[in-house]
Amino acid sequence: MSFLEIDNLSVSFGGLKALTGVSLSVGRGEILAVVGPNGAGKSTLFNAVNGFVDVQGGSIRLEGKELTRMAVHKRATLGITRTFQNLELLPFKTALDNILMGLHLKIHTGLFSSAIHFGKNRRMEERAEAEALGVMSSLGIRFCRDSPAGSLPFVTRRMVELARALVSRPVLMLLDEPSSGMNEQETRELGKVIKWIRAEYGTAIILVEHDMSLVMGISDRVLVLNFGMKLSEGPPDRIKRDKQVQEAFLGKSYDDAGG
Amino acid sequence: MSIKSGNSKLYLREDREKRSDWIFFILVLPVIFVLPLFLGSYSTYLCNLVGIYIIIAVGLNILTGYTGQVSLGHAAFVACGAYASALLVTRLHLSFLIAMPLAGVITSVAGLITAIPALRLKGLYLAIATMAFSFIVGEAIVALSDLTGGVGGMFVPNIVVFGYKISTDRQFFYLLFPLVILLCLAAKAVGDHSRIGRAFFAIRDSEPAAEAFGVSLTQYKILAFVLSSFYAGVAGSLLAHYLGMIGPDNFTLMHSIQYIVMVVVGGMGSVAGSIMGAVFISLLPEGIRIVKDYLPEFLRQEQELHMVIYALVMLGFMIFEPSGMYGRWLRIKYYMKRFPFNKKKARIFKRREIKYSSAME
Numbered sequence: 025m026s027f028l029e030i031d032n033l034s035v036s037f038g039g040l041k042a043l044t045g046v047s048l049s050v051g052r053g054e055i056l057a058v059v060g061p062n063g064a065g066k067s068t069l070f071n072a073v074n075g076f077v078d079v080q081g082g083s084i085r086l087e088g089k090e091l092t093r094m095a096v097h098k099r100a101t102l103g104i105t106r107t108f109q110n111l112e113l114l115p116f117k118t119a120l121d122n123i124l125m126g127l128h129l130k131i132h133t134g135l136f137s138s139a140i141h142f143g144k145n146r147r148m149e150e151r152a153e154a155e156a157l158g159v160m161s162s163l164g165i166r167f168c169r170d171s172p173a174g175s176l177p178f179v180t181r182r183m184v185e186l187a188r189a190l191v192s193r194p195v196l197m198l199l200d201e202p203s204s205g206m207n208e209q210e211t212r213e214l215g216k217v218i219k220w221i222r223a224e225y226g227t228a229i230i231l232v233e234h235d236m237s238l239v240m241g242i243s244d245r246v247l248v249l250n251f252g253m254k255l256s257e258g259p260p261d262r263i264k265r266d267k268q269v270q271e272a273f274l275g276k277s278y279d280d281a282g283g
Numbered sequence: 284m285s286i287k288s289g290n291s292k293l294y295l296r297e298d299r300e301k302r303s304d305w306i307f308f309i310l311v312l313p314v315i316f317v318l319p320l321f322l323g324s325y326s327t328y329l330c331n332l333v334g335i336y337i338i339i340a341v342g343l344n345i346l347t348g349y350t351g352q353v354s355l356g357h358a359a360f361v362a363c364g365a366y367a368s369a370l371l372v373t374r375l376h377l378s379f380l381i382a383m384p385l386a387g388v389i390t391s392v393a394g395l396i397t398a399i400p401a402l403r404l405k406g407l408y409l410a411i412a413t414m415a416f417s418f419i420v421g422e423a424i425v426a427l428s429d430l431t432g433g434v435g436g437m438f439v440p441n442i443v444v445f446g447y448k449i450s451t452d453r454q455f456f457y458l459l460f461p462l463v464i465l466l467c468l469a470a471k472a473v474g475d476h477s478r479i480g481r482a483f484f485a486i487r488d489s490e491p492a493a494e495a496f497g498v499s500l501t502q503y504k505i506l507a508f509v510l511s512s513f514y515a516g517v518a519g520s521l522l523a524h525y526l527g528m529i530g531p532d533n534f535t536l537m538h539s540i541q542y543i544v545m546v547v548v549g550g551m552g553s554v555a556g557s558i559m560g561a562v563f564i565s566l567l568p569e570g571i572r573i574v575k576d577y578l579p580e581f582l583r584q585e586q587e588l589h590m591v592i593y594a595l596v597m598l599g600f601m602i603f604e605p606s607g608m609y610g611r612w613l614r615i616k617y618y619m620k621r622f623p624f625n626k627k628k629a630r631i632f633k634r635r636e637i638k639y640s641s642a643m644e
Contacts, residue, residue, distance in 0.1 A: 076494075133477065
């Protein structure tokens with residue numbers, strides 16, 4: 025049985041069907057890229073897995089556990105983390121504090137202990153800080169530990185978000201357009217980082233991505249969505265040659281349309 | 284709408300504590316404790332009021348500055364604490380030392396009850412809902428006149444601690460300020476380095492991110508209300524016993540606004556800022572009184588001059604220093620730190636640069 029299983033998932037907003045009958049399975053430690061034209065339902069799929077949208081039909085299971093109706097913050101306890109397309113960092117907090125936020129569920133201290141910041145809270149905070157700094161070093165952003173996140177360059181902010189998602193050692197990571205706003209070289213670096221994350225942490229990664237070189241370079245499998253439906257699914261090489269996919273992205277070629 | 288601390292184009296770090304802060308603290312501490320020995324009765328009275336306002340402002344800062352939830356009904360929480368404590372002492376004959384924390388707890392329950400409808404509301408709507416709560420409390424005080432004395436107010440006995448009666452301003456000062464310091468440090472510890480503080484800030488800055496990383500919005504918003512109203516309750520209890528006489532006039536909408544102003548002018552999200560704000564705003568009327576003597580005759584006779592200056596100060600802060608007094612303090616600190624080489628660094632903080640960068644977007 026696979027690790028994340030999405031079965032016949034349907035989401036609609038009023039009359040608009042954002043997703044219709046999408047089924048999908050992701051294995052442990054697999055990198056799956058979700059591609060598709062604008063409005064294909066990629067982000068909706070993410071938000072459904074994450075719990076930000078209500079699902080009308082179908083089910084989502086993680087390790088056999090039903091998450092379809094689970095609250096967003098409860099899903100995080102199962103080890104699902106994500107990054108956001110439009111960066112949801114705390115701009116006035118330091119990069120380190122932002123990353124520590126990712127450890128919210130790993131630190132267990134009560135109000136009283138926090139208020140005196142002594143003993144248990146101090147020990148836990150120190151351990152969490154060490155953990156966060158470790159991840160920062162691995163991603164090469166340790167230099168900005170004390171800078172407010174809002175003041176950082178865009179690409180660094182993306183890395184801080186990635187670190188925040190990574191620091192709790194998740195089993196499933198959802199990356200929403202991680203390379204948007206990056207240039208070619210930065211995108212290549214990002215590809216390496218994502219592969220390293222999988223190798224180091226064994227995390228299953230689902231990413232929505234527009235940059236085809238990144239998608240083809242790192243993903244084990246590619247899922248193509250179009251108008252909320254699954255158009256095609258398979259290894260990147262096959263997807264690249266798939267006629268239907270080419271049509272969805274580029275339109276029908278002149279020869280095909282004529283013939 | 285979410286209230287953010289400071290100018291959205293200017294990201295001043297919300298400082299964690301540093302060793303220099305501790306040195307500052309250790310230097311200031313003895314000054315606070317010898318202060319009343321050199322002050323007259325009236326000045327000590329003012330200091331005590333300032334101390335009580337500091338507790339309220341620091342508490343409100345947890346709700347508004349940390350968590351981004353506006354409360355325009357904080358005076359109602361103070362009222363809850365004041366009447367609860369007064370009734371516990373006069374009717375149930377409890378000792379003040381028990382009545383005060385108990386008043387805090389009772390007010391926390393009031394905060395909890397307010398928080399439940401407030402969970403669904405944001406920004407302005409939340410402000411209006413909390414304002415409604417304060418009207419309800421105001422009406423309740425009048426309606427329950429058997430207990431509260433209604434519009435006429437009620438007398439509250441002096442504090443008695445272990446059989447020792449606290450009757451002078453100076454005695455009250457020494458009772459009050461250890462408590463003020465304790466509550467400020469606790470609020471700072473929670474804000475600076477704890478999962479609870481980070482959850483609060485996450486709710487303020489980005490609810491989706493907070494949820495995605497396991498913060499239960501319901502739980503933490505309620506917690507913010509409960510903590511904030513606990514502070515208000517304790518402050519209310521102290522205020523009641525210090526003034527000796529409380530009535531609905533002590534807890535009006537104007538007071539609620541004043542508390543919000545303290546937090547905003549001081550600098551949202553920082554305990555030091557709230558302290559500065561509380562000191563500044565509560566001493567402003569005194570400052571105006573002193574300045575008044577030097578003003579021309581026609582201004583001096585103006586009854587509402589106090590309110591006009593008050594409004595001007597608010598406007599001035601909103602326009603020139605949206606990150607509050609604490610933000611200004613941070614800038615001065617950065618400036619001093621790099622003193623001989625400040626030219627280049629200071630440029631980042633220049634107004635023109637900020638305007639330029641916002642024009643770029």
